[in-house]
Amino acid sequence: MNQNKNQQYEDLLVKNGLKRTGARLQVLDILSHRDSATSQPYLENLIGKEIDRVTLYRILKTFEEKGIIHRVMDNHGTANYAICSNSCSEHNHHDEHVHFNCNNCLRVYCLDEVKIPALKIAKGFKVEDMNLIVSGICKECNQAN
Template sequence: MNTDQLNQHEALLVKNGLKKTGARLRVLDILSGSEAAASQPDIEHVVGKDIDRVTLYRILKTFEEKGIIHRIIDNQGTANYAFCHNNCSEHAHHDEHLHFNCVNCQKVYCIDNAHLPHFKLNLPPGFSLQQLSFVATGRCENCSKLTEQK
């Protein structure tokens, strides 16, 4: 319940021509609070009955369309959401992302400050590249600590 953050979130909504509603602020709060990206099921679980499931779908959808958050599909096909940092605009994401997907807890981490090499990718003829992203899989910090967990 940080006041600064609340104001920041409200400003974010206004900036994008969205009404300041409790449900939306709640979602923004959840996304701010988690270090990793938040999975849709997780968000759903956290908000419980406070926000209708349909409303949640729609909130996430409009946030994504406005470029406030971006959606990351993890290795199991589950949608995860995180704030857009860096160069995300409403219409395109121009940077090279790196996402880390933990094989144990399935959490998705956006690694912003990893040094990523720029290189020319040679695709088959006719293929045009719009974006390149890196997906690392392995064990996150928490799960590395757990011994012998399958």
């Protein structure tokens, strides 16, 4: 069915010098089919026992280092992962978009359309990354009530 999608993931792995293993393909598949960043515990839940927990940690870490996914810390200190938009790479990881963390369902949305405006940071501080997390109640939770 998803021949081309699968091929796409495999290319992504090979391009980054990673072997295309079942576990990695599964993680890529899950992450790419979700509209919000996924927390590690939730991922673990989705995958079940097919992949060892340690393996999952290592896969996520490797992917992050290669720029395949990015990690967002939510307000509760848990890691959330999402597929990077195309323009990320190992050395040019642009992470400067906004995330929305729902305080009710805990989901993390990537608000790709919102950019962080330029800021004047005090002299002497070298900026490497920016991470804006907006928290509140998401659309779905608002409608549910």
